[in-house]
Amino acid sequence: MRTLLVYPRFPDTFWSFRYALQFIHKKASSPPLGLLTVAALLPEDWQLRLVDLNTRLLTDEDIAWADMVMISAMVVQRQSTREVITRCKAAGKCVVAGGPLFLGEWQDFPEVDHFVLNEGELTVPLFLEDLQRGVPQRVYSTSDFADMSQSPVPRWDLLETRYYDSLSIQYSRGCPFNCDFCNVTAMLGHRPRTKSADQIVAELDAMYRLGWRRNIFFVDDNFIGNRKQIKEEILPALIEWRKGKKGCHFITEASINLADDPGLMEMMVEAGFTSVFVGIETPAEESLVECHKGQNLRRNLAESVRRLQRFGLQVMGGFIVGFDNDRPGIFQQQLEFIQKTGIVTAMVGMLQAPFGTKLYQRLEEEGRLLLEMSGSNTDGSTNILPKMGLDTLRAGYRQLIGELYSPKAFYERVRTFLENYNPPRLNVAIHWEEVYAFFASMWRLGVLGKERKEYWRLFFWTLWKYPRKFALAITFAIYGYHFRQVFQNQVKT
Numbered sequence: 001m002r003t004l005l006v007y008p009r010f011p012d013t014f015w016s017f018r019y020a021l022q023f024i025h026k027k028a029s030s031p032p033l034g035l036l037t038v039a040a041l042l043p044e045d046w047q048l049r050l051v052d053l054n055t056r057l058l059t060d061e062d063i064a065w066a067d068m069v070m071i072s073a074m075v076v077q078r079q080s081t082r083e084v085i086t087r088c089k090a091a092g093k094c095v096v097a098g099g100p101l102f103l104g105e106w107q108d109f110p111e112v113d114h115f116v117l118n119e120g121e122l123t124v125p126l127f128l129e130d131l132q133r134g135v136p137q138r139v140y141s142t143s144d145f146a147d148m149s150q151s152p153v154p155r156w157d158l159l160e161t162r163y164y165d166s167l168s169i170q171y172s173r174g175c176p177f178n179c180d181f182c183n184v185t186a187m188l189g190h191r192p193r194t195k196s197a198d199q200i201v202a203e204l205d206a207m208y209r210l211g212w213r214r215n216i217f218f219v220d221d222n223f224i225g226n227r228k229q230i231k232e233e234i235l236p237a238l239i240e241w242r243k244g245k246k247g248c249h250f251i252t253e254a255s256i257n258l259a260d261d262p263g264l265m266e267m268m269v270e271a272g273f274t275s276v277f278v279g280i281e282t283p284a285e286e287s288l289v290e291c292h293k294g295q296n297l298r299r300n301l302a303e304s305v306r307r308l309q310r311f312g313l314q315v316m317g318g319f320i321v322g323f324d325n326d327r328p329g330i331f332q333q334q335l336e337f338i339q340k341t342g343i344v345t346a347m348v349g350m351l352q353a354p355f356g357t358k359l360y361q362r363l364e365e366e367g368r369l370l371l372e373m374s375g376s377n378t379d380g381s382t383n384i385l386p387k388m389g390l391d392t393l394r395a396g397y398r399q400l401i402g403e404l405y406s407p408k409a410f411y412e413r414v415r416t417f418l419e420n421y422n423p424p425r426l427n428v429a430i431h432w433e434e435v436y437a438f439f440a441s442m443w444r445l446g447v448l449g450k451e452r453k454e455y456w457r458l459f460f461w462t463l464w465k466y467p468r469k470f471a472l473a474i475t476f477a478i479y480g481y482h483f484r485q486v487f488q489n490q491v492k493t
Contacts, residue, residue, distance in 0.1 A: 001046045004066035005039055005158070006088075007032035008073050008080035009053040012486050014347045014378040016054075017165070020482035023440050024433035026165045028054040030217055033168040034099060034120070035072045036154035041124045048158055053080060055163040063091045072099035075354070075375030085111050096127070101375075103187065104355030106139065115139045118187070119173070121146035148173060148193045156206050166215035166251065169203050171195055171234060175222045177255065178292045179279070181320070184221045186356035192225030197237035204241055204248070213247030213429040215274075223252040223276075224264065231264060238271035247429030253277040255295050259304035265311040269424045275314040280305070283337040284330055287323035291359070305341040309417065312424040317343040318377075321400065322351035322386045322393050331396040335403055342417030344476050346404065349377030350397055353384050380491035401487050407451035410480045411458050417476075418462060418469050434471070441474055445481060 010016050010028075017029045032052055039048050049065065051058050063069070069088045073081040078101060088095050089111045097109065098116040106115045114136055116123045123140040130136045151170075161167065172195070173188040207216065224230055242248065250273045258264060258276065268276075280301060281293055288296050305315050317338065321330055338346045352373050353360040363369050363384050373383040380401075386393045403409055445455045455477055462473040 001043070002065055002067045003042065003046050003048050004062055004069045004093075005032075005035045005048060005050045006058060006069060006071050006084055007035055007050075007052040007054065008071065008077040008084055010077060011079070011376065011379075012489060013076060013376050014483065014486055016486075017479075017482055019485040020478045021165060023437040023444075023478050024165065024431075025436065026433070027056075027163040028052065029165050030168050030219075031159050031161075031164050032072060033154060033170060033219060035070070036156065036158065037151065037170075038070065038072065038098070038120045038124060039155040039158055040152035041120055041128075043128065048155070050155075050158040052159075052163075053084070055160065058084065058087070060091075063088055063093060066093055068094045068096060070096045070098075072097070073101040074099060075101050075105075075373060077101065078105075078375065082109075085109065098123075100183075100187065113138070115141075117141040118143075119146040121151055145174070145189050145191075145193060148195045149199070151195060151199070153199075153203050153206055156210055161210055161212055164214075166217045167207050167212055168217045168219050169200065169207075170219050171200055171223065172220045172225055174225065176225055177222070177295055179281075180292050180358040180362070181351060181353065182221075182279075183354040183356045186354075188221075192222070194226050194229055197233045200234060201237055201241055208245070208248065214431070216248055216250050218250055218252035221253055223254045224258055227261070227264065231267060235264075235267040235271045239267070242272050242427075246427050248272065249274045249426065251275045251277075253279075256280065256299070256301065256304050257295050259307045262311070265308065265313065269312040272426075273313065274424070274426070275316060276308065277316040277318065278305070278308075279318045280343075281318065281320045282323065282326070282330070283333055284323075284326065286325040287330075290323050290325045291320075302337065302341050305343060306420055309342070309421045312422050314345075314417075314421065315341075315343055316345040317341075317347065319346060319348040320351050321348065321397055322382060322384070322388070324387045326386075326388060328388065328392065328396065331400040335400055335409075338404060339409060339413055339416070342413055342415075342420055344410075344414050344417050345479060346413075347377055348397075348400060348404065350380065350382040350393060351384060351386065352377075352382050376490075378486065378490070398491055401491050405480065405483045405487055407454045407480070407484075410483070411451070411454040411477075414458060414473060414476045414480075415461065418466050418473060421469065421472075423468055423472070437478060438471075438474055441478055445477055449481065451477075451480070 012018055051062055094113050096114045097112045102115055116127045118141050122142050127140050172192045174192045175184050254276050256278050308315050353363050368385040370383045374381045458473055462470050
């Protein structure tokens, strides 16, 4: 069976980093880990070809080659997904689809021949068994959760790694918390299911054998969900694995209570973790209560962020406006919090209700759902009718984003972060792309950019006060360029 695995194109979003990646000659931030994992579940004698539309075009030759086309997509990839399906069906191909987009919307894709939903470790074998018998069903789904100890090593050999800034690895699925706007628990449950340390090392070894020396993103929705195993098995294994290796630093996502455990933070930094995404959502406690974000309550959120930074972890923050309890002053409150904590990579989105969440169910019952969710956290859209009024929310959001990513506020935030951040000693692998990016930033930002004054101020300030953090300052300047391009293109201020 010649099988074409297709990953649709992402629009320009906050997390695409498309404009920043141009500085280092990369085409995509991360690869399609889900498809690579599905590929490892397919029969060994099948011929496989992967096409990631974020790194190259889907050609007519690709489609003609295939007996079957398998597509995996998230909601934000909806438009590109439709285009791919239309092309493949016009060529008479069997199309099989899976991924988060189709969990709530499979009925909207009548052209697709088969849907393999939920976790592939469970549903792909069922599909393959029926296919072999000549009686494949249209929809395969399950309410059970996969045993992660049986998840295979992804097929990294199918990937052209040179196009990516980071590779991905998944240690766990599921989250113990109960945030009502998050569909992770609806899809993957509350009990964290994990891989063993041996599995993680095997996946890392596979990447390293390919010559990978850049960042590796642990895509867990909450890396510290099983804290005991993390501290006793996973982190010690990572510390051992990285001995004598250059590069391969780790990024992940975790809940804010990571800041309560000094020993865990120290181990993560020793293991090579440099950045962590934290869902802060809002400094307004009444809105945290509303969305059941209990882990963020009864704490000084700003001090928790600073503690993570002082231990050597860069904090990327997720923020939301548009909760029922939000007042018009929330926009200024969010701005002040982000600025004073020095969260450089601050993703602020309007509240959306993903299919399957408790928020979706509640707002559907209240008649407050709009037709469709874009899937982008930062395009200035929402699929809900907020209590503060849609016009008020949109206007406040535009103003907040305009101020947050203006050169003055952004570079001020970078300086605040650099003053508080205690960088770990890293075994760094120097790549030619970073050298090129340094000189490109001086030309594009320091000569041609509207932020020229702020760029050179940060340049010399960091070089004089914090020379060890100089490369990071330049990296953030490039990030800022990307963020401004995205918001200028999508959210007119």
